[in-house]
Amino acid sequence: MGRQPHVLVLPFPGQGHIAPILKLALRIAAHGVKLTFVNTEFIHAKMMASLPEKSEERRLINFVSVPDGLDTEDDRRDLIKLTESVHRTMPAQIRDLIMKIEESNSDERISCVVADTSVGWAHEMAKNFGIEAVAFWTSAGACLALSLHIPLLLEAGVFDNNGTFIIDEPISLSKDLPSWTSSDFESDPEVQKLVFEFCLFVSKYAKFYDRIICNSNYELESVALQLIPNILPIGPLTISSNHSSSFTGILLPQDETCLHWLEKQPPSSVIYVAFGSTATLSLQQAEELALGLELSGQPFLWVVQSDSVARFPEGFVERVANRAKFVEWAPQEKVLAHPSVACFMSHCGWNSTLEGLGVPFLCLPYFADQFYNKKYICDVWKVGLELEEDENGIKTRHEISSKIKLLLSSDVIKANALHMKEACRKSWDEDGDSFSNLKKFIEHVKSL
Numbered sequence: 001m002g003r004q005p006h007v008l009v010l011p012f013p014g015q016g017h018i019a020p021i022l023k024l025a026l027r028i029a030a031h032g033v034k035l036t037f038v039n040t041e042f043i044h045a046k047m048m049a050s051l052p053e054k055s056e057e058r059r060l061i062n063f064v065s066v067p068d069g070l071d072t073e074d075d076r077r078d079l080i081k082l083t084e085s086v087h088r089t090m091p092a093q094i095r096d097l098i099m100k101i102e103e104s105n106s107d108e109r110i111s112c113v114v115a116d117t118s119v120g121w122a123h124e125m126a127k128n129f130g131i132e133a134v135a136f137w138t139s140a141g142a143c144l145a146l147s148l149h150i151p152l153l154l155e156a157g158v159f160d161n162n163g164t165f166i167i168d169e170p171i172s173l174s175k176d177l178p179s180w181t182s183s184d185f186e187s188d189p190e191v192q193k194l195v196f197e198f199c200l201f202v203s204k205y206a207k208f209y210d211r212i213i214c215n216s217n218y219e220l221e222s223v224a225l226q227l228i229p230n231i232l233p234i235g236p237l238t239i240s241s242n243h244s245s246s247f248t249g250i251l252l253p254q255d256e257t258c259l260h261w262l263e264k265q266p267p268s269s270v271i272y273v274a275f276g277s278t279a280t281l282s283l284q285q286a287e288e289l290a291l292g293l294e295l296s297g298q299p300f301l302w303v304v305q306s307d308s309v310a311r312f313p314e315g316f317v318e319r320v321a322n323r324a325k326f327v328e329w330a331p332q333e334k335v336l337a338h339p340s341v342a343c344f345m346s347h348c349g350w351n352s353t354l355e356g357l358g359v360p361f362l363c364l365p366y367f368a369d370q371f372y373n374k375k376y377i378c379d380v381w382k383v384g385l386e387l388e389e390d391e392n393g394i395k396t397r398h399e400i401s402s403k404i405k406l407l408l409s410s411d412v413i414k415a416n417a418l419h420m421k422e423a424c425r426k427s428w429d430e431d432g433d434s435f436s437n438l439k440k441f442i443e444h445v446k447s448l
């Protein structure tokens, strides 16, 4: 008897990375492919706590874990520390895992590794073992296209070695794609360096990718996707289909009380405010946002730490008590699907961007790909507006409240948002692009 296909899935251990690759893994496993999903021990404990032992997800997938090399008390939101530790300690463990699976059973062999582009060494390792190496890219295809061009741009003197953008000209990869300008690159030099090193890392390991799966589709970004060799867009993975699980892959406890609160709000009235798992507002910006939301007169649901709420301007919480709800972590996908929600004030992380399709956006990007995602939202799909900064780099309360009014009164933006959502939903129909690409990929894996 021939060996069964067996896919090993390796995410990067961060919330924005785990949720989409897990959704992909569940879809692959639902088609009868054996699949092992490797978490770090830290993430594994959280994920297993959210998945009952007899759940469909645990039946479909073999979940295993390896240490991330950090101490229990270390802060895993420190991306620099986490990344360094993952690269230093995980390759040897993944190699051992692949060999252990191979040795444990003569019918068992990893035939394909699907790994996040943030752990590119896994693709090199897969090729050395003679295994199909598939990269998973969690952001927009446009940002992957840029990352793959970074070595050339470095050589051409567009960036210096620290990733600082040093020319006046915008970067254009295609005349039909918005270009990148200096404002698209984070001004905090340490973060910009990290993002830049990540792009170099991706381009360094790209030669090992047999193909790249991207959480996107041709409706969203046909121009960018055509610039990437071996690309297989399968997305948005957040849209459910016959072959998807209801588990969102979100590991923090979600405060469901906001769903009851939403029930009591008028249709299309609530501003949902959430900035993902890593972006944080400065104290001054948080204050302006609070006062801008107050000035707008609309009900709002804000994902914010309780210690930040305690630092809001005096009397603010009391004044807005009858139309505001604060939660530390929301069930975002359910919130965005609720008819009371009128718009999404977002940092424009790619997962949030995809989850928010159908709802008009107010954009407050923070770093990395978020500036470019904002261009898609505001300039290409025309499903949102950007909050502009004043001369001190602050989005003022007046800017916030007037943009909210403008956005809520725009029927064009609302119609565009619904159109985009429907186009993406269709990509998961039996004859849609994402569904066909998934099917193609599964057939390929089964043939390995």
Ligand code: UDX
Pocket: 015, 016, 017, 019, 138, 139, 140, 250, 274, 275, 276, 277, 278, 279, 303, 328, 329, 330, 331, 332, 333, 348, 349, 350, 351, 352, 353, 355, 367, 368, 369, 370
């Ligand atoms: C990071 C980067 O910031 C982002 O730009 C990149 O594209 C992916 O990695 P993150 O900042 O966490 O991700 O943002 P995003 O990609 O939007 O992911 C956040 C996830 O957290 C979403 O899936 C969202 O549903 C979830 N979330 C957020 C909640 O479940 N509840 C919340 O209250 C807020």
